[in-house]
Amino acid sequence: MYNSKIIGMGKYVPENVVTNEDLTSIMDTSHEWIVERTGIEERRHIKKGDGNTTATMGVKAAKIAIERAKIDKNDIDLILFATLSPDYYFPGSGVIVQHQLDIPSCPAMDIRNQCSGFIYALSTADQFIKTGMYKNILIIGSENHSGGLDMSTRGRGVSVIFGDGAGAVAVSRSDDDKGLLSTHLHSEGQFAEELALIGPSTNRWVPEILEANDSEDISYYPNMNGQLVFKNAVVRFSEVIMEGLQHNQLTPDQIDMLIPHQANLRISQFIQRKFGLSDDQVYNNIMRYGNTTAGSIPIALTEAWEEDKIKSGDLVVLAAFGSGFTWGSALIRW
Numbered sequence: 001m002y003n004s005k006i007i008g009m010g011k012y013v014p015e016n017v018v019t020n021e022d023l024t025s026i027m028d029t030s031h032e033w034i035v036e037r038t039g040i041e042e043r044r045h046i047k048k049g050d051g052n053t054t055a056t057m058g059v060k061a062a063k064i065a066i067e068r069a070k071i072d073k074n075d076i077d078l079i080l081f082a083t084l085s086p087d088y089y090f091p092g093s094g095v096i097v098q099h100q101l102d103i104p105s106c107p108a109m110d111i112r113n114q115c116s117g118f119i120y121a122l123s124t125a126d127q128f129i130k131t132g133m134y135k136n137i138l139i140i141g142s143e144n145h146s147g148g149l150d151m152s153t154r155g156r157g158v159s160v161i162f163g164d165g166a167g168a169v170a171v172s173r174s175d176d177d178k179g180l181l182s183t184h185l186h187s188e189g190q191f192a193e194e195l196a197l198i199g200p201s202t203n204r205w206v207p208e209i210l211e212a213n214d215s216e217d218i219s220y221y222p223n224m225n226g227q228l229v230f231k232n233a234v235v236r237f238s239e240v241i242m243e244g245l246q247h248n249q250l251t252p253d254q255i256d257m258l259i260p261h262q263a264n265l266r267i268s269q270f271i272q273r274k275f276g277l278s279d280d281q282v283y284n285n286i287m288r289y290g291n292t293t294a295g296s297i298p299i300a301l302t303e304a305w306e307e308d309k310i311k312s313g314d315l316v317v318l319a320a321f322g323s324g325f326t327w328g329s330a331l332i333r334w
């Protein structure tokens with residue numbers, strides 16, 4: 001059986017910086033409230049006309065990952081695209097990447113697992129590599145949240161948290177014992193509507209929304225039960241990290257770098273304390289980007305690597321929790 005290894009990483013975030021102070025001019029909020037509850041100081045938002053879409057941001061991140069991986073784009077056997085904000089309702093954004101990267105008829109698959117999307121994609125890539133079916137897989141996590149958020153006071157509990165951006169990794173077959181040790185995935189669909197975009201959807205088609213002509217209807221904005229999400233997140237993050245460690249007969253003190261999905265700095269700090277990790281063993285960049293959902297782990301992984309915080313031989317743990325609810329972890333011997 002083959003091993004899979006991350007051999008290149010890249011990220012792209014829009015240039016347009018939106019600070020907490022900027023938000024105070026369009027909604028009733030404050031820098032202090034946002035920082036105290038989430039740790040977020042600023043995020044990036046696509047600007048109308050800047051040419052960025054979920055797919056094009058993914059392409060920009062992917063080009064960097066491919067270059068760093070030192071592989072030819074035509075050697076990519078599969079594109080996995082994790083997002084909750086695809087360019088179109090259908091088809092998925094992966095095929096747009098295939099076209100824009102100009103990789104003839106490369107299969108492309110979208111993964112719809114929100115904040116856990118990157119871990120689900122990594123696990124999927126690992127299986128394709130382990131079976132021998134594919135050798136080089138491009139994974140992208142990308143989100144365009146900003147255009148679909150309620151940027152009025154009514155939506156402040158959700159809209160201050162999310163930002164736009166993309167991260168990408170190239171995963172390849174490896175012959176040595178380094179690389180992905182294991183991945184662990186879970187979901188609990190009873191909580192589907194606790195963090196969801198209800199409509200437009202096949203549950204509530206656009207003509208139905210238009211016909212209802214209900215000015216109170218805000219089902220086309222994301223809905224989040226923040227406290228329920230928070231309570232479940234801290235439990236599930238801890239469980240799924242522990243599950244990964246135990247599966248590999250490892251203990252928390254052997255973690256060199258934990259890269260949690262950047263949901264909320266308070267959640268990351270809770271996990272850090274729970275596992276007794278120091279500040280330099282947990283990578284956080286939510287302060288600068290907010291929650292970029294499927295983009296968050298590959299963006300953070302790229303930055304941690306660029307800042308030389310991950311070394312050969314390190315035990316790197318990735319973990320995520322989010323809408324679905326879904327959650328998962330990945331353990332990597334770097």
Ligand SMILES: CC(C)(COP(=O)(O)OP(=O)(O)OC[C@H]1O[C@@H](n2cnc3c(N)ncnc32)[C@H](O)[C@@H]1OP(=O)(O)O)[C@@H](O)C(=O)NCCC(=O)NCCS
Nearest residue numbers: 029030033037115156157160226227229230263264321322
């Ligand atoms: C969203 C979150 C920051 C809200 O914090 P909270 O302590 O739960 O706050 P509440 O929702 O109870 O709101 C408290 C008050 O602040 C207000 N408020 C909400 N958003 C606000 C904002 N951006 N600015 C100022 N006030 C705000 C609320 O209206 C409420 O006011 P009230 O007491 O007058 O009704 C927190 O629940 C959270 O982080 N949850 C997890 C979210 C997450 O990680 N999501 C991504 C999952 S992948």
